[in-house]
Amino acid sequence: MLTSDPFYASAPTDQIAQKMLGMLLTYQSPKGLVGGWIVETEAYMGQLDSAAHAFKGRRTASNEPLYGPPGTVYIYSIHGRYLLDVAAQPKDVPQGVLIRAVEPFVGQEIMMKNRTKTGWDLTNGPGKLMEAFGISDKKMNFEIFGDSKLNIDQHRKKTPKKIGVSNRVGVSNQGDWAVKPLRYFVAGNPYVSGMKKRGMDLTDFGWRA
Protein backbone atom coordinates (compact mmCIF):
# COMPACT_ATOMS: atom_id res chain seq x y z
CA MET A 1 0.00 0.00 0.00
CA LEU A 2 1.25 3.33 -0.98
CA THR A 3 -1.39 5.51 0.60
CA SER A 4 -0.02 6.26 4.02
CA ASP A 5 3.59 5.42 3.41
CA PRO A 6 5.87 8.33 4.27
CA PHE A 7 8.36 7.11 1.68
CA TYR A 8 6.63 9.00 -1.08
CA ALA A 9 6.81 12.34 0.62
CA SER A 10 10.14 11.81 2.26
CA ALA A 11 12.52 12.08 -0.65
CA PRO A 12 13.05 14.24 -3.72
CA THR A 13 11.10 13.05 -6.74
CA ASP A 14 14.18 11.99 -8.68
CA GLN A 15 15.20 9.69 -5.83
CA ILE A 16 11.71 8.26 -5.59
CA ALA A 17 11.79 7.49 -9.32
CA GLN A 18 14.94 5.41 -8.78
CA LYS A 19 13.54 3.60 -5.76
CA MET A 20 10.47 2.60 -7.73
CA LEU A 21 12.60 0.43 -10.01
CA GLY A 22 11.92 -3.18 -9.07
CA MET A 23 8.59 -2.54 -7.33
CA LEU A 24 5.61 -4.60 -8.48
CA LEU A 25 2.94 -2.64 -10.36
CA THR A 26 -0.42 -4.40 -10.61
CA TYR A 27 -3.87 -3.67 -11.98
CA GLN A 28 -7.00 -5.59 -11.08
CA SER A 29 -8.52 -5.45 -14.55
CA PRO A 30 -11.99 -6.68 -15.51
CA LYS A 31 -10.31 -9.60 -17.30
CA GLY A 32 -8.09 -10.50 -14.34
CA LEU A 33 -4.97 -9.41 -12.50
CA VAL A 34 -2.16 -8.03 -14.65
CA GLY A 35 1.16 -6.49 -13.73
CA GLY A 36 4.91 -6.53 -13.69
CA TRP A 37 8.13 -5.26 -12.19
CA ILE A 38 8.86 -1.60 -12.86
CA VAL A 39 12.00 -1.38 -15.00
CA GLU A 40 11.95 2.23 -16.28
CA THR A 41 10.81 5.56 -14.80
CA GLU A 42 11.19 9.28 -15.38
CA ALA A 43 11.05 12.11 -12.84
CA TYR A 44 9.26 15.39 -13.62
CA MET A 45 10.28 18.10 -11.22
CA GLY A 46 7.34 20.49 -11.26
CA GLN A 47 7.13 24.22 -11.86
CA LEU A 48 10.85 24.72 -12.47
CA ASP A 49 11.09 21.83 -14.94
CA SER A 50 10.62 23.10 -18.49
CA ALA A 51 9.64 19.62 -19.67
CA ALA A 52 7.00 19.07 -16.97
CA HIS A 53 3.27 19.46 -17.38
CA ALA A 54 3.26 21.74 -14.34
CA PHE A 55 6.03 24.01 -15.65
CA LYS A 56 5.59 27.55 -14.34
CA GLY A 57 2.73 26.36 -12.20
CA ARG A 58 0.54 25.42 -15.12
CA ARG A 59 -2.64 23.98 -13.64
CA THR A 60 -5.60 22.75 -15.69
CA ALA A 61 -8.32 20.16 -15.42
CA SER A 62 -6.14 17.57 -17.10
CA ASN A 63 -2.98 17.92 -14.99
CA GLU A 64 -4.79 18.52 -11.71
CA PRO A 65 -3.98 15.02 -10.33
CA LEU A 66 -0.30 16.02 -10.23
CA TYR A 67 -1.27 18.46 -7.47
CA GLY A 68 -2.81 15.70 -5.39
CA PRO A 69 -1.26 13.96 -2.38
CA PRO A 70 1.62 11.50 -2.86
CA GLY A 71 0.47 8.31 -4.54
CA THR A 72 -2.23 9.98 -6.63
CA VAL A 73 -2.91 8.35 -10.00
CA TYR A 74 -2.26 10.71 -12.92
CA ILE A 75 -3.24 9.33 -16.32
CA TYR A 76 -2.44 11.54 -19.28
CA SER A 77 -3.33 11.04 -22.92
CA ILE A 78 -0.89 11.84 -25.71
CA HIS A 79 -0.66 10.84 -29.37
CA GLY A 80 -3.73 8.70 -28.88
CA ARG A 81 -2.10 6.70 -26.04
CA TYR A 82 -2.49 6.70 -22.28
CA LEU A 83 0.43 7.15 -19.90
CA LEU A 84 0.64 6.37 -16.20
CA ASP A 85 2.11 8.71 -13.59
CA VAL A 86 2.31 8.85 -9.81
CA ALA A 87 2.20 12.16 -7.96
CA ALA A 88 5.25 12.00 -5.74
CA GLN A 89 5.14 14.98 -3.39
CA PRO A 90 2.70 16.47 -0.87
CA LYS A 91 -0.51 18.08 -2.01
CA ASP A 92 -0.03 21.13 -4.22
CA VAL A 93 3.57 20.23 -5.09
CA PRO A 94 3.11 19.09 -8.71
CA GLN A 95 5.96 16.65 -9.17
CA GLY A 96 5.53 13.15 -10.50
CA VAL A 97 7.04 9.94 -11.75
CA LEU A 98 6.18 8.53 -15.17
CA ILE A 99 6.18 4.72 -15.29
CA ARG A 100 7.65 3.89 -18.69
CA ALA A 101 8.05 0.12 -18.73
CA VAL A 102 7.48 -3.05 -16.73
CA GLU A 103 8.67 -6.65 -16.96
CA PRO A 104 5.48 -8.76 -17.12
CA PHE A 105 4.91 -10.92 -14.03
CA VAL A 106 1.17 -11.72 -13.78
CA GLY A 107 -1.56 -11.94 -16.39
CA GLN A 108 0.68 -12.32 -19.42
CA GLU A 109 -2.07 -14.15 -21.33
CA ILE A 110 -4.43 -11.23 -20.77
CA MET A 111 -1.81 -8.69 -21.76
CA MET A 112 -0.99 -10.54 -24.96
CA LYS A 113 -4.65 -10.44 -25.92
CA ASN A 114 -4.96 -6.72 -25.13
CA ARG A 115 -2.00 -6.00 -27.39
CA THR A 116 -1.37 -7.72 -30.66
CA LYS A 117 2.27 -8.22 -29.78
CA THR A 118 4.34 -10.71 -27.82
CA GLY A 119 7.85 -10.79 -26.45
CA TRP A 120 9.68 -7.65 -25.37
CA ASP A 121 7.18 -5.53 -27.29
CA LEU A 122 4.45 -6.37 -24.79
CA THR A 123 5.25 -3.70 -22.18
CA ASN A 124 8.46 -1.91 -23.19
CA GLY A 125 6.98 1.59 -23.44
CA PRO A 126 4.62 3.84 -21.47
CA GLY A 127 1.73 3.60 -23.93
CA LYS A 128 2.37 -0.07 -24.58
CA LEU A 129 2.11 -1.10 -20.95
CA MET A 130 -1.20 0.72 -20.60
CA GLU A 131 -2.56 -1.00 -23.68
CA ALA A 132 -1.36 -4.33 -22.26
CA PHE A 133 -3.17 -3.55 -19.00
CA GLY A 134 -6.32 -2.69 -20.96
CA ILE A 135 -6.55 0.90 -19.67
CA SER A 136 -7.84 3.29 -22.30
CA ASP A 137 -9.43 6.11 -20.34
CA LYS A 138 -8.67 8.45 -17.45
CA LYS A 139 -11.36 7.25 -15.06
CA MET A 140 -8.86 6.28 -12.36
CA ASN A 141 -7.42 9.78 -12.14
CA PHE A 142 -7.29 11.09 -8.56
CA GLU A 143 -7.45 7.59 -7.08
CA ILE A 144 -4.62 6.64 -4.75
CA PHE A 145 -2.36 3.69 -5.63
CA GLY A 146 -3.29 0.96 -3.18
CA ASP A 147 -6.83 2.21 -2.62
CA SER A 148 -7.33 1.76 -6.35
CA LYS A 149 -7.36 -1.22 -8.68
CA LEU A 150 -3.91 0.07 -9.45
CA ASN A 151 -1.30 -0.84 -6.88
CA ILE A 152 2.43 -0.45 -6.40
CA ASP A 153 3.78 -2.99 -3.95
CA GLN A 154 6.98 -1.52 -2.60
CA HIS A 155 7.67 -4.48 -0.33
CA ARG A 156 7.51 -7.14 -3.00
CA LYS A 157 10.52 -5.85 -4.79
CA LYS A 158 13.42 -6.87 -6.95
CA THR A 159 16.75 -5.09 -6.80
CA PRO A 160 18.52 -3.84 -9.91
CA LYS A 161 22.19 -4.76 -10.20
CA LYS A 162 22.78 -1.39 -11.77
CA ILE A 163 20.56 1.63 -12.43
CA GLY A 164 21.06 3.18 -15.86
CA VAL A 165 20.55 6.93 -16.26
CA SER A 166 19.82 9.13 -19.27
CA ASN A 167 17.94 12.21 -20.42
CA ARG A 168 14.17 11.83 -20.74
CA VAL A 169 12.50 10.54 -23.88
CA GLY A 170 10.43 12.74 -26.18
CA VAL A 171 11.23 16.11 -24.58
CA SER A 172 14.11 17.22 -26.77
CA ASN A 173 12.77 20.69 -27.62
CA GLN A 174 12.03 21.91 -24.14
CA GLY A 175 15.01 23.85 -22.90
CA ASP A 176 17.94 22.88 -20.69
CA TRP A 177 15.82 20.51 -18.65
CA ALA A 178 15.58 18.33 -21.75
CA VAL A 179 19.13 17.11 -21.19
CA LYS A 180 18.95 16.52 -17.45
CA PRO A 181 19.52 12.90 -16.36
CA LEU A 182 16.03 12.20 -15.01
CA ARG A 183 15.30 8.89 -16.75
CA TYR A 184 16.17 5.75 -14.80
CA PHE A 185 16.13 2.11 -15.86
CA VAL A 186 17.23 -1.36 -14.85
CA ALA A 187 20.44 -1.73 -16.85
CA GLY A 188 20.25 -4.66 -19.27
CA ASN A 189 16.57 -5.47 -18.71
CA PRO A 190 15.04 -6.35 -22.10
CA TYR A 191 11.75 -4.58 -21.32
CA VAL A 192 13.37 -1.14 -21.07
CA SER A 193 12.14 0.99 -23.99
CA GLY A 194 14.54 1.30 -26.90
CA MET A 195 16.81 -1.40 -25.46
CA LYS A 196 19.08 -2.78 -28.14
CA LYS A 197 19.53 -6.49 -28.40
CA ARG A 198 23.23 -6.17 -27.78
CA GLY A 199 22.62 -4.37 -24.48
CA MET A 200 20.25 -6.99 -23.11
CA ASP A 201 21.24 -9.09 -20.15
CA LEU A 202 19.32 -12.29 -20.89
CA THR A 203 20.80 -14.23 -17.98
CA ASP A 204 19.14 -12.42 -15.07
CA PHE A 205 17.48 -9.42 -16.77
CA GLY A 206 19.65 -7.05 -14.74
CA TRP A 207 18.31 -8.09 -11.30
CA ARG A 208 20.50 -8.84 -8.37
CA ALA A 209 20.44 -12.50 -7.38
Added chain:
DNA sequence: ATCAGGATGCGCT
Protein backbone atom coordinates in the same frame (compact mmCIF):
# COMPACT_ATOMS: atom_id res chain seq x y z
C1' DA B 1 19.75 -3.59 -37.03
C1' DT B 2 18.78 1.16 -37.43
C1' DC B 3 16.26 5.25 -39.07
C1' DA B 4 12.69 8.31 -40.90
C1' DG B 5 8.05 9.42 -41.59
C1' DG B 6 3.31 9.26 -40.62
C1' DA B 7 -0.95 8.02 -37.74
C1' DT B 8 -3.08 9.17 -33.73
C1' DG B 9 -6.77 11.77 -30.43
C1' DC B 10 -7.35 15.10 -27.16
C1' DG B 11 -6.48 19.43 -24.49
C1' DC B 12 -5.57 23.91 -25.02
C1' DT B 13 -5.41 28.75 -27.64
Added chain:
DNA sequence: GCGCATCCTGATA
Protein backbone atom coordinates in the same frame (compact mmCIF):
# COMPACT_ATOMS: atom_id res chain seq x y z
C1' DG C 1 -5.92 24.51 -35.54
C1' DC C 2 -1.58 23.09 -33.26
C1' DG C 3 1.38 20.56 -30.30
C1' DC C 4 2.62 16.91 -28.07
C1' DA C 5 6.08 12.78 -21.54
C1' DT C 6 4.25 7.60 -28.47
C1' DC C 7 4.08 3.64 -31.59
C1' DC C 8 4.40 1.16 -35.84
C1' DT C 9 5.78 0.40 -40.55
C1' DG C 10 8.58 0.19 -44.38
C1' DA C 11 12.90 1.40 -46.44
C1' DT C 12 17.74 1.11 -46.17
C1' DA C 13 22.58 -1.65 -45.12
